[in-house]
Amino acid sequence: MTSPLEQKKIKIAGPSIVTANRTWDGAVIYRTAQQGWSNQLTDAAIVRTSDDARALLAESVADDLGAVGAYIAPVEITEAGGIEPGNLREQIRRSGVTIGLPVQV
């Protein structure tokens, strides 16, 4: 995973969000436009410029108590305006493992 520090040098190539893991339980969370966190990708704040991405990341990293390992991730915007993960890793983080778990929850 690219560290937030290294990501400061990165220019985003398309719509992006900031994601992290919640500190107390490690659950996947997304930074919202209301400066909070949600466990739903659909609530994520979308950024489209590198400056906005860096600002959203800086704000997210500053919440050290609420979230761990914040980073910028690509997303795709569907024709209907929905948000989909931009790569397999993020797809797995959103939807869970691609295999059946030994014990169904």
Next chain:
Amino acid sequence: MYAYDEIDRTLVNERVLEFRDQVRRRLSGELTEDEFKMLRLQNGVYLQLHAYMFRVAIPYGTLASRQLRRLAHVARTYDRGYGHFTTRQNIQFNWIKLAELPDALADLAEVGIHAMQTSGNNTRNVTSDQWAGVAPAEVEDPRIWAEILRQYTTLHPEFSFLPRKFKFAITASSHDRTAIRIHDIGLRLLRNQQGETGFEVLVGGGLGRTPFIGKTIKPFVHGRDLLSYVEAIMRVYNQYGRRDNIYKARIKILVHELGIEKFAAEVEEEWLQMREGALKLDDEVVEDIRARFSYPNYEELPEMPDELRDAAQDASFEAWRRNSVFPHKVRGYAIVTLSLKPAGGPPGDATAEQMDALADIADKYSFGEIRVGHEQNLALPHVARRDLPALWKALDRIGLATPNVNLISDIIACPGLDYCSLANARSIPIAQELTRRFANHDTANLIGRLHINISGCINACGHHHVGHIGILGVEKNGEEFYQITIGGRADENAELGTLIGPAVKFEEVADVVEDVVEAYLALRARPDELFIDTVKRLGVEPFKERVYATR
């Protein structure tokens, strides 16, 4: 089994209290993640894709039934009802909450289990042969020495902040089930001409981005000098190992760059200054640790009891027995390997229900003892041969009698991109597809011994470099691709596999493996020539031609 003394118990319990306070301070904001990260890693807590992952040590792969029950309890109470056995005799829980981790650790501490040094740049869980103490022709039980190393390395202040992680493995058998040649330090127990116990010491093995097979640094180090010699190696590494580049920080890089002769000379010089000092092991210390290991009171039993003779009429039982039951040093007993590789299942996973049931089975049939092997399987080390038919039925009822040990579907695989934050590609679905393709027992038997190892990234937790067939997941333009190697092996003749062609897509991997196997069946000199021997005899070219000719 090794019985903890008061010092061990105090150490483990104090560690729980310490970690509980660290977690409290992290969750209250007194500690930042930067400050806390190293502390959690030193207690086996990683952050993965979906949650924290908790890695628990099973030193030298030995578990008591009450400990296995407690692992089941942790899986059920704090996780999602299962655990994953790894290639280094650890168990991982994938969904644990940081806030609940101190409680899980406290529950484990009650039965002498901990997570110390299962992560971080220190000496990791010392691994050994899962057949230790029961394997025929073993020099002596290597766990005695593994335990000495465990006590010596645990929280050793000089080696808690090494340039990089550091792994020991130790075996006492001529056939290496411990993969000592791919460890930072590998130890092979042997006796010299005077009948004294000592070790061939290997150094600089390891996989990952830059794989190396370990080299012999000293053909015989006397048992009494084990700690001083090992410390000399680690001092040289601690002094010269690179801290500026994580990819060049392992001891294997130092050994490679200095050359084994120069490295050995540095170690020798260091050792000569300290070998007569405080680290010299006197017999009393060794015997004290030996005495803390207990062994079953075996009965005098026949090698071929009536129960076994009768059960041999059952083809299903025989199929399992041939692949899962191995000779024991005591007449009338057997070692039984339990496959954690059912067709279509994630390699190495066991549910809480299976763990609980297996603990009961171990109490009934194996003097309450279970072993964990680096192949991600379990073993019962003390089974009376008369009990094998009943044991088989009991294991079958809980899904632990898959008759594929050492066959093509007995796959080693890392968690891959389904769980791991470092992975580039998925491993488990590849393993699942392969186990389905080769689920037919007759086909698998026809192919014979063949080890497939799968890693989801170059860090090689699935040991792909040393798989007879190795599969490495890589990412290309956002898509999963897989490189295939053949000819690797992790035993006493350890070798790194050779790439056979361009990486293939996720959907093509099982087809390529099938083609490799078909090539082998066509190329082998006779039915009992193993895959690995055919590759050794012919090289990779004939395989490359057949597999890639139509691709």
